[in-house]
Each structure stands twice: as structure tokens, then as C-alpha cells.
Amino acid sequence: MPLTDRLPKLPPRRIDAVVIGASAGGLQALGVVLGGLPSGFRMPIAVVIHVPEGQASKLAAIFQARLKLHVMEAEDKAPLMPGTLYFASPGYHLLIEQDRTLSLSQEERVHYSRPSIDVLFESAADVFGEHLCGVLLTGANEDGATGLRAIHRAGGLTVVQDPEEALVSTMPEAALELFIPDFVLPVKGIHTLLVELERNNA
């Protein structure tokens, strides 16, 4: 079904933040999802991509060069600002607090991953409830599936990359085994959806 036919299903509610998780193949997928988002895009976006620990992350620099959004590596206690894209740092879980500030933690890895997508998604679901959009992209690991379900259970909007298109389908498939998300879309469609959500907020 073409995306435009499904967009009327967009919720009649504000979406205050977007959280995105990806692993293997995620860099490219994320490039398409976020590429060309206009500079007036207001929803803050927090991203966990699995990258090797103990290595300085270049993600923020890579995406800052390509995007009109303000891009930064997540800092402990930083307030979640509109129009800003945050990347979780290697070696640290990223969480969102009730006062909508970011916090970091070094507790155990989840699915061998720190940062873990589940940790970000679960904390964000707790804070934003139905005003959250969660997106799970390609990956070779099951991290993110229960987190996305937590967003779903809290009434948030959930999006899974079409496993047919995903470079590695394990991650999207793990989510689809747990529950039925609001959207299963190719990355281009996810991009359009974000633009529509932003318009819907206005």
C-alpha cells in the first residue's frame, strides 16, 4: 500500500520526540531517514546506533556535515532541545529523564550492547507515553524489540523498517515477532512519515 494511503492513520496528537535504533547497516539507513529534513524540523531525535565501545564516535560529525539539524553527541544532563539530533556515545547507555533531560549510565550491556536501544526506548516511553515516535531499523541483533514494544504499550507510535529492505533483517523481525507496529515501511517512507508527523504537530 502506498504510504500516502496510510497517512490518514496518523494520530491526532502531538509527537514530542523521536527515538531511533539501528545496528548493522544502520548508518546508511539512517542517512535516508534523516537526509533532507528541513532546518525548521522541531522534534528532537535521539539515536542509538551500535558502534564499538572505547572508540570515539564520529557519528555526530558525519551527520552534522550532511544535515540541517543541530547534531550532537548526547551529554549527561543536557536538556532535550527542539530541532536537535542526539547520538548516544559508545560505552554509555542513553536515557531520558522525566524532566526531559538526557542522562547516561554504564550499567550492564543489554544484548551485548552499550548503548542499548532497549534502554533508550524504555526510558523514553516512560517519559513521553503516547507523544513519542519510536523507529527501529536494520540490525543483526535483537536489541530494540522489547523497547519498541514498550513504546507501543505506552501508547506511542511505532515504526519498523521493512525487513525485506533492511540490510540485516534480524532486528526488525524481532520486533515484528513481539507485536504489530503502526507502520512497517522502507526507509524512504519513514522519512516521509517524519515530515508528515512534523506537519501534523503544527
Add this chain to the structure above:
Amino acid sequence: MCPERTADIELRLLVEGIYLKYSYDFRDYSGASLKRRVLQALSRFECESISHLQARVLHDPQLFSELLQFLTIPVSEMFRDPTYYQALREHVIPVLKTYPSLKVWIAGCSTGEEVFSMAILLKEEGLLDRTLIYATDINPRSLEKARRGVFPLEHVRKYTESYQQSGGVRAFSDYYTAAYEGALFDKNLIANVTFADHSLATDSVFSETHFISCRNVLIYFNKRLQDRAFGLFYESLCHRGFLGLGSKESLDFSSYADHFEPVVKKERVFRRL
């Protein structure tokens, strides 16, 4: 304001109960991570709700000390973030060398990996003999491990690498002997270390210091509690004393921001003004 959700109410009551009963103060910890750890403890202790856990914890000190292992994050590494230790060698040690005697405070030292790393660094710089180190934490079990100085052998390869990257010049194996239980680190390294139970949330300053290293502790605190800790550090440090934080911690969002100046900003090394 929407009414607080049941789990959040229960969490507050648990934390309040722990404070009243055991004097451990988790009331100003970062909520999201605290909640996560308490929920993990629920399944581990087979409790159906936080209230259930609270009732058990209040009546069972043994269970509380188990729960403390969840509430504190007892993870550490030797020479974690080697570039931090490099920055200390280059920018802090030369100044510390000008003092006839030194006091160093490692706050939130956990199981001791940071203490041994610092002691090795001070030894190589010829400072260990004139340095007193205070190594503090709130988790008695971690302090006990720190005193023993035995670390798992499977981590030694990584520690060796980090030690070398930090600017270490000797053979790392000079500092430990491999034994059945693990790598036993040289006890001489901690001859001048005082391990002590001290909470940044409830205790006060106990000594003047020249250098404080407090890494990956403040991320578990909310802003108010961070400020309390920064206040203690400010009070304890001598004029122009040094403060080192974890690689993702900063003074930027604190009301103490203008009481310190960055020395090596990227490595989170600051100096008291």
C-alpha cells in the same frame, strides 16, 4: 500535572524507606536509570511490585545489601579512557610535583581499578611515596574488593593495552602476579591508600586535597545532587587544585561551572578557581 503513576509513587516510597531505615540516600539519583535497576531487582528477588520489594527490604537488612548491588553500579576498569590518564601525566602531574606532600581523593572508587591505576601512575611519576590517597565509596562490598586488589585475569590483556595507551612505560606485569583467583596487584601500591565509606549524598568534606578524581559517579545523580558533590569537591580542593571527571560528565549544567576552569576540556580535567 498529571497524577503520578503508581510505579513512580512506589519508587519514591522505596527510596524514602531506604533512607529512613538505612541512611542511604538515593532520593536525588537520576530517575530513569534508578527505576530501571529497581525493576531489574524486582525480577531478581521475585517481587511482584516495588511495594513488595519495599516491605521486604525494610525488614531484611541482608536483602538490602543485595539490593545495594543493583542500586550502585559496581563496574570499573583499570586505565579506563587511557587518554584521561595521559592528560593527567601531561597537565596535572607536573603541577603536583611542586608540592612537598599530596592528598588525592578518588570518590566513588568502586572495586578499586581506578585506585590501582592512579597509584601506578603516581609511582611512575615518583609521587606515590609522598601521596595520601583517600578512596571512598558507599558500597561496602566494593570497598572490600578494592582492598583485596585482585582482578579477573581475563581483563588483564585489555588493562595492559589501556595502560600502554595511557603512557605507561614499564611492563604492566611488573605490577601484579598471576594466581588462581586472578591478578594479584602489588600491595605496596596501596600502602598509602585509605579506603573509606563516604557518601557524596550525605557526608561532608573530611580533608583538604590537591586532586580529586570522580569518574562515572555523577552521571547517576540529578542536578541537585551533582551540585552537592561539586560543592564538596570545591570545598575540599586547595586553591588551584585539580578535578577529573568521567569522559561524559561535565560542569556545564551545574551552578559550579564558574568555580572551575577547564584544563583539558576533552578529558574533563578542571582546576578550582
